[in-house]
Structure formats: C-alpha cells, structure tokens
Amino acid sequence: MTTISLxxxxxxxxxxxxxxxxxxxxxxxxxxxxxxxxxxxxxxDRAASCLDLAGDLAGCLKGPRxxxxxxxxxxxxxx
Numbered sequence: 477m478t479t480i481s482l483x484x485x486x487x488x489x490x491x492x493x494x495x496x497x498x499x500x501x502x503x504x505x506x507x508x509x510x511x512x513x514x515x516x517x518x519x520x521d522r523a524a525s526c527l528d529l530a531g532d533l534a535g536c537l538k539g540p541r542x543x544x545x546x547x548x549x550x551x552x553x554x555x
Contacts, residue, residue, distance in 0.1 A: 492506055
C-alpha cells in the first residue's frame with residue numbers, strides 16, 4: 477500500500493477524528509472510503525436537465541396529469 481501525505485484544516489481534522497471514533501476505525505480508513513466512493517461514483521459529464529434542476533417540484537400540483545387527454549380542456553385551444 478502506498479503512503480500519501482495530506483494537509484487538512486483543523487475543522488476537517490476534528491470531523492475526521494469524530495467520524496473515525498464513531499466507526500471505531502482510523503482516520504486513514506475513513507479517508508480511503510471517501511476517496512474510493514468519490515472515484516467509483518458514476519460521473520455526470522452531461523449538463524443537468526430541467527427535470528434534474530426542478531425535480532422536487534415535479535408532481536407537486538393537483539389537477540389532471542395531462543390536459544391533452546381530456547377533450548374538454550382543449551375546447552377553446554388555438555382560437
């Protein structure tokens with residue numbers, strides 16, 4: 477296993493210490509797990525869609541799901 481030196485701010489070191497104690501493991505193990513998760517996670521190289529950006533709003537309104545399915549909603553459309 478290769479050794480890497482890493483400088484972190486005191487606040488991050490405190491959080492790492494707390495997390496390592498909570499898990500009953502070393503700070504190195506916590507850092508390795510975080511780095512592995514970040515590097516193995518699927519990359520999102522594409523731009524976010526409108527649904528990605530407003531996904532929490534989708535479906536929040538009450539009413540018909542698709543007004544085009546009910547001819548009554550289209551009676552005056554385009555006039």
